[in-house]
Amino acid sequence: TQLLEQSPQFLSIQEGENLTVYCNSSSVFSSLQWYRQEPGEGPVLLVTVVTGGEVKKLKRLTFQFGDARKDSSLHITAAQPGDTGLYLCAGDFGYALNFGKGTSLLVTP
């Protein structure tokens, strides 16, 4: 199983603050995906990044894929309580997805 390091594991911030979550591996991904998961539910895809250096935006969320396709980041601007949840990065190594440990985000009003 390929290892993905995700940090931080836990993050508690106030509404309006910005945050960044990191996902790193020593292996090259064919693609990397970011998911959000609510308690008791399956993960829901936020974005897929494929090309090294790629940047994708989804409203207040900005996703970056490293030039070498070994790392990625998720940046949230002006976080809101509705952003609370578990954020997971997952690397596609061509045969299955392997997930990072996840970042549990809590945004308080």
Next chain:
Amino acid sequence: GAVVSQHPSWVICKSGTSVKIECRSLDFQATTMFWYRQFPKQSLMLMATSNEGSKATYEQGVEKDKFLINHASLTLSTLTVTSAHPEDSSFYICSARDPGHNYGYTFGSGTRLTVV
């Protein structure tokens, strides 16, 4: 978009009994499905890859005789937890790749298994 249905959403069983979880692709055919396990406050761990018409491929450390996987059709994979014990209590999630959407991964809603 692609939909994967997982059933049941939760189950409670007695120690020593077996439990079957179903994963169906509703609007596409999936030759490959994936089974994950997730413990509380942890991430998803890949257990096995289910292949239609052939044997599943298990990840290291996953007991194939305990977690029986059957992928008898292009839309259904089942995971049977045999002789369940309390330590098998977990959230089990299946996933499938949709060839109609660039083989993107779609996840079921998960099954909460509690063994008492």
